[in-house]
Amino acid sequence: METVLKALTLVADPYTLGVMLLAAMFGLFVGAIPGLTATMATALLIPFTFFMDPVPAIAAIVATVATAIFAGDIPGALLRIPGTPASAAYCDEAYAMTKKGLAERALGIALVTSVIGGLTGSIVLSLSAPALAEFAIQFSSFEYFWLACLGLSCAVIISTGSTIKGFVSLLIGLFIATIGIDGTAGHPRFTFGNIELMGGVSFIPAMIGMFAISEVLRYVASNRTVIEVPQQAVGSVFSGLGAILSRYKFNIVRGSSIGAVVGILPGAGADIAAWICYAISKKRSKEPEKFGTGHPEGLVDAGSANNASLAGAWVPAIVFGIPGDSITAIVIGVLYMKGMNPGPMVFIQSPELIYAVFIAFFLANLALLPLGFAAIRLSRQILRMPRRILMPLILMFCMVGAFAINNTVFGITVMLVLGVIAYLMEENGFPVAPAILGIVLGGMVEDNFMASMIKADGSMLGFFSRPIAATLGVITIMLWLTPILVAAWKQYRRMRRPTAET
Amino acid sequence: MLNRRILSKAAMLAMAGFMTAIAAMPAAAEYPERPITLIVPWGAGGGTDATGRMIAGLLKDELGQPVNVVNRTGGSGVVGHSAIANAAPDGYTIGVVTVEIGMMHWAGLTELTGKDYTPIALYNYDAAGLQVRADSEWKTAKDVVDAIKANPGKFKASGTGQGGIWHLALAGMLNTAGADPAAAPWVPSKGAAPGLQELVAGGVDIVTCSVVEASALISAGKVKSLAVMDDVQLGAFPDVPTLKEASGLDWKMAAWRGIAGPKGMPDEATAKLSAALEKVWKSSEFQEFMKGRGFGLVWKPGAEFATWMEESDASLGTVMKAVGLAK
Numbered sequence: 001m002e003t004v005l006k007a008l009t010l011v012a013d014p015y016t017l018g019v020m021l022l023a024a025m026f027g028l029f030v031g032a033i034p035g036l037t038a039t040m041a042t043a044l045l046i047p048f049t050f051f052m053d054p055v056p057a058i059a060a061i062v063a064t065v066a067t068a069i070f071a072g073d074i075p076g077a078l079l080r081i082p083g084t085p086a087s088a089a090y091c092d093e094a095y096a097m098t099k100k101g102l103a104e105r106a107l108g109i110a111l112v113t114s115v116i117g118g119l120t121g122s123i124v125l126s127l128s129a130p131a132l133a134e135f136a137i138q139f140s141s142f143e144y145f146w147l148a149c150l151g152l153s154c155a156v157i158i159s160t161g162s163t164i165k166g167f168v169s170l171l172i173g174l175f176i177a178t179i180g181i182d183g184t185a186g187h188p189r190f191t192f193g194n195i196e197l198m199g200g201v202s203f204i205p206a207m208i209g210m211f212a213i214s215e216v217l218r219y220v221a222s223n224r225t226v227i228e229v230p231q232q233a234v235g236s237v238f239s240g241l242g243a244i245l246s247r248y249k250f251n252i253v254r255g256s257s258i259g260a261v262v263g264i265l266p267g268a269g270a271d272i273a274a275w276i277c278y279a280i281s282k283k284r285s286k287e288p289e290k291f292g293t294g295h296p297e298g299l300v301d302a303g304s305a306n307n308a309s310l311a312g313a314w315v316p317a318i319v320f321g322i323p324g325d326s327i328t329a330i331v332i333g334v335l336y337m338k339g340m341n342p343g344p345m346v347f348i349q350s351p352e353l354i355y356a357v358f359i360a361f362f363l364a365n366l367a368l369l370p371l372g373f374a375a376i377r378l379s380r381q382i383l384r385m386p387r388r389i390l391m392p393l394i395l396m397f398c399m400v401g402a403f404a405i406n407n408t409v410f411g412i413t414v415m416l417v418l419g420v421i422a423y424l425m426e427e428n429g430f431p432v433a434p435a436i437l438g439i440v441l442g443g444m445v446e447d448n449f450m451a452s453m454i455k456a457d458g459s460m461l462g463f464f465s466r467p468i469a470a471t472l473g474v475i476t477i478m479l480w481l482t483p484i485l486v487a488a489w490k491q492y493r494r495m496r497r498p499t500a501e502t
Numbered sequence: 503m504l505n506r507r508i509l510s511k512a513a514m515l516a517m518a519g520f521m522t523a524i525a526a527m528p529a530a531a532e533y534p535e536r537p538i539t540l541i542v543p544w545g546a547g548g549g550t551d552a553t554g555r556m557i558a559g560l561l562k563d564e565l566g567q568p569v570n571v572v573n574r575t576g577g578s579g580v581v582g583h584s585a586i587a588n589a590a591p592d593g594y595t596i597g598v599v600t601v602e603i604g605m606m607h608w609a610g611l612t613e614l615t616g617k618d619y620t621p622i623a624l625y626n627y628d629a630a631g632l633q634v635r636a637d638s639e640w641k642t643a644k645d646v647v648d649a650i651k652a653n654p655g656k657f658k659a660s661g662t663g664q665g666g667i668w669h670l671a672l673a674g675m676l677n678t679a680g681a682d683p684a685a686a687p688w689v690p691s692k693g694a695a696p697g698l699q700e701l702v703a704g705g706v707d708i709v710t711c712s713v714v715e716a717s718a719l720i721s722a723g724k725v726k727s728l729a730v731m732d733d734v735q736l737g738a739f740p741d742v743p744t745l746k747e748a749s750g751l752d753w754k755m756a757a758w759r760g761i762a763g764p765k766g767m768p769d770e771a772t773a774k775l776s777a778a779l780e781k782v783w784k785s786s787e788f789q790e791f792m793k794g795r796g797f798g799l800v801w802k803p804g805a806e807f808a809t810w811m812e813e814s815d816a817s818l819g820t821v822m823k824a825v826g827l828a829k
Contacts, residue, residue: 140705141689181577184690186609186664188577195584198611199576336545339552345695349718407572451689455658455705 007355010055011363019056020063020360024367027064028375031071032382033390034081035215038068038270038310039326043208044394046334047401054338054353059360061334065327066118066364069270069306070372073110074379077103086270086306089278096294104376105244108237109296110303111372112245113252117304118365120256121263121311126358128264132319133347141455142463144320145448146472148441151266151322153479155437163483165430172421173438174445176201183443184450196410203439204333205402205411206418210432211326212398213419218426219391237376248300251281259305263312266437269325270306277305311361318342318354322441326433329440533593533771537568540761541589541597543582545575548693549715549797550759553626554598556791557761557782564778578602578663580612587618591764593771596622599762601667604815608822609665610829616811620767623779624760624802624810626792629732630671631713631742635701636726643729643748646708647679654685659708660697664690665827668697670818671731671755672710673825675745678753683825701725712757713739714796731755738796755821758800758814760807776803 010016023045030041041064049057072083077094087094097106139147152174156166179190180200191197245252255277262273281301282291291298313324314331321342323329335342340353347354375382402415422432456462464470540558544550551573558569574582579602586597599619606612632643640646650657661668673683686708691697694711701709702724709716709725713736719725720739729748730736745751761779763772782788783801792799802810822828 137699138703140700140703142705143703181580181611183692184664186578186611188611195577195581199574199581202576339548341695343696343699345699345718348722349695406574408574447690447692451660451691451700451705454687454689457655457687 003351004355006352007359010352010356011059011359013056016056016059016360017363019052020059020364020367023060023063024067024364024371027067028071028371029382030064031068031083032074032375032379033385034075034079034083035219036390036394037084037211037215038065038072038086039207039330040211040215040394041065041068042327042330043204043212043401044397046204046208046330047397047404049334049337050404054340055356055360057334057338058331058340058353058357059364061327061331062357062360063364063367065310066114066307066361067368067371067375069310070111070114070368071375073114073303074107074376075383077106077110078379079383084270086274088271089274089306090299090302092292093278093294093298096292097296097299098294100294102294104237105240105296106294106299107376108239108241109244109299111237111369111376112241113255113300113303114307114372115365115369116252117256117259117307118311118368119362120253120304121260121308122358122361122365124257124260124264124308125311125314125361126355129315129318129354129358130347130351132315133344136319137344137348139320139344139468140466141448141451142466142469143472145445145452145463146469146476147320147322148445148448149476150472150479151316151441152434152437152445153476154266154268155434157479157483162429166434169425169430169432170434170438172425173435173440174442176206176418176435176439177442178446183447184454196408199406200443201414201418201439202406202411204330204337205415206439207326207330207333207436208398208402209415209417209419210422210436212394213415214422214426214432216391216395216398217419217423219387237373244296244300248297251297251300252304254280255301255304256308259308260312262305263309263324264315266316266322266324268309269313269327269433270309273309274302274306278302307365314357314361318346318357319344321444323437326436329436332440533768533774534565534567536594537570538565538593539589539595540569540571541582541586541595542571542573543575543579543586543598543600543602545573549628549795550598550600552795553759553792553797556788557598557625557779560782560785560788561775561778564781565774578606578609578611578666580606580614583614584612586762587614587764589764591620591766591768593763593767593775596761596763596775598759599811600759601757601814601818604811604818605665605667605670605822608819608828616808616815618765619762619811620765620772621804621807621811622761622763622772622775623783623804624758624800624807625779625783626759627756627798627800628712628714628758629730629736629754629756629798630668630710631716631727631731632675632729632745632748633698633701633709633711633713633716633720633725633727634707635704636724638707638726640728643743643745644750646728647675647681647749647751650676650686651679651681654682655687657686657707658689658705659686659710660689660691660700660706661694661709661711662691662697663693664688665822666690667755667757668694668710668712670821670825670827672708673827674755674821675710675731675751675753677821677824678751679749698725713742714798717796736796736798738793756798758810760802760811762807772804779803 030036072087076082076087076091080095082088082091094106259273278298281298313328316322316324317328402411542554558571561569574585589595669688677683694715697709700706727742729745731745731754
């Protein structure tokens with residue numbers, strides 16, 4: 001209780017609240033602009049967090065992300081262009097409502113379900129993280145090795161597009177993670193005598209490059225089409241909303257809880273949560289034929305799911321240092337920078353900071369209601385922001401952020417190189433998310449593998465000698481074998497069919 | 503008349519101008535006339551960073567110029583230590599030099615040694631401790647050493663990376679006890695906190711980080727400290743005996759931190775920094791901060807610090823060669 005009070009005073013500080021308000025407005029702006037994602041908003045925040053104490057720095061990220069994911073629904077509903085990938089699942093549905101003249105209702109549903117989803121996610125986070133941390137203090141390198149493997153495997157399996165390309169992307173990330181002095185023998189690898197490279201590829205510049213620079217490059221390479229904003233009046237946002245919400249209250253609960261769980265899974269973020277919940281909604285609906293014609297049901301499910309997943313993603317990030325999505329991958333970097341090294345230890349050493357993060361989540365989601373309402377009203381102005389002004393600004397913030405993390409120009413080099421790599425990867429259908437997870441988790445997999453081998457005197461059986469490790473290990477190996485077994489089964493069936501016909 | 507008066511006035515003005523110029527010149531050229539950068543070779547949030555930031559904040563008040571802390575991390579400290587040594591020796595870039603400066607070159611990671619710096623002052627010294635799980639059967643340091651000697655390879659230890667300062671603390675202790683330095687295999691960790699987590703989780707049996715680093719878990723009742731590897735006990739931990747008292751082994755090992763600049767700094771800057779740093783070190787704010795966090799306090803300016811680094815370097819080299827960590 002005392003910890004919670006301490007945490008409350010940390011968050012109730014006027015400076016922290018002011019930072020959160022500004023961050024929320026920034027999030028609304030970035031989220032509403034198509035192509036600029038919540039992850040990118042987080043990356044752009046980094047230079048500002050340098051000057052803040054841990055709590056305002058983390059609270060700023062929380063507020064930005066919560067509002068950005070909702071704001072992504074605005075251009076989705078008005079223009080049929082999702083503001084962030086998290087809105088892509090139900091973008092057509094929301095636009096169909098707009099065409100029916102129900103734009104304000106679509107946005108109203110999106111706003112209220114986002115708030116409820118966000119609050120549900122916050123509850124899941126604040127209840128499960130401390131409980132999990134209590135449990136995780138018993139984890140040793142064997143368990144961490146399997147957890148990291150599980151995280152990497154999920155990233156490949158869940159990632160959009162082909163599994164092979166996801167795997168290649170993961171390997172690129174793992175290779176980048178091997179650069180620098182290795183943790184076990186203390187020997188420099190792939191540094192070519194460069195002192196800067198001895199420190200490894202610092203992952204904040206890497207991520208700014210992969211998310212923001214690649215987007216700038218894509219803009220430069222694109223046809224630069226001007227977005228036409230419909231001159232349709234946005235009427236009352238909240239009228240008739242109560243009836244819809246009470247009709248689909250079960251969908252809200254289902255969307256929020258599934259969203260939070262998907263968020264906890266490493267590598268799966270708000271976008272995947274929204275896709276899954278939209279699909280479940282359609283499958284379980286009494287009137288699936290109405291989906292795609294401007295029907296609110298799927299909107300309710302998916303709209304709450306993407307916001308719920310945000311908080312869920314923080315669970316593995318804080319407790320294990322394993323990011324639940326690409327946003328928390330950046331957050332882990334900021335946590336290290338602020339001395340809040342993720343892991344169960346931070347729950348013992350500075351619990352008030354962790355509780356302050358939870359409180360920030362609740363506050364940010366509550367603040368989303370009035371701020372989101374204002375954003376809906378201002379949506380047309382936001383959408384008119386010209387790209388040729390926006391993109392150079394983004395480039396500037398990227399440079400500042402990449403430089404400031406280590407105060408070295410080398411960070412900018414890392415950012416630019418990885419930005420080009422990410423651009424080339426995405427242009428050729430390779431998802432970037434597995435590469436990011438590879439960079440973040442590569443060291444963890446290797447260090448824990450080596451530490452475990454030393455502890456077990458070189459015996460592989462050590463990885464199954466502890467009950468939790470054995471369970472995690474079996475799950476991971478089954479996950480690896482499933483696609484192979486499925487492929488083998490299909491092959492077997494194909495082999496049989498011709499013989500059966502002859 | 504008029505002309506002469508104007509002339510004399512002009513002359514006086516010129517004189518006055520000249521005088522002010524003379525008066526102003528040393529003032530303008532006096533060190534420091536612009537902000538100073540303090541490089542910290544370890545990550546934000548760690549002990550080196552915390553003490554470095556505290557010093558930077560207090561130095562600013564003494565010098566009247568901002569002192570900006572820059573974390574240059576990675577490469578087992580090589581990156582940051584190189585950045586300090588390679589900076590322009592104008593007194594505007596200084597840094598925190600840590601015990602690793604006497605280890606990295608033995609491990610073959612760099613050519614740098616303490617001789618590549620202008621020593622300003624040593625300000626902190628933290629002795630290694632011998633930590634085990636709170637529910638461990640071992641009651642004294644002697645139990646631990648005897649158990650390791652009786653079962654070589656069975657008990658695992660951690661606390662930092664391979665060849666790090668706390669690894670040396672363990673290896674040196676075992677060497678002194680006449681055991682194989684590798685009798686308790688070292689499990690590398692990314693610092694004291696993950697090492698202690700491994701200890702609590704049962705992954706390792708011994709952690710030889712400083713007692714200060716273990717203090718949160720000691721007070722949480724999950725870890726106990728059996729000895730401190732120093733000549734004297736720690737004020738903050740009166741229950742913890744010295745290693746010599748607890749096991750009869752005459753072995754000590756400590757991490758230390760000092761402020762230094764690149765080699766060849768102007769004497770004026772060095773003298774000024776040294777004087778300002780002494781005031782900072784003696785200030786009640788700094789003393790309270792260090793004691794509050796449990797950091798050991800020591801003061802060795804200039805030449806004394808240089809001698810300290812040389813001695814530290816030599817003794818670390820001896821141990822690293824003895825335990826097979828030197829290249």
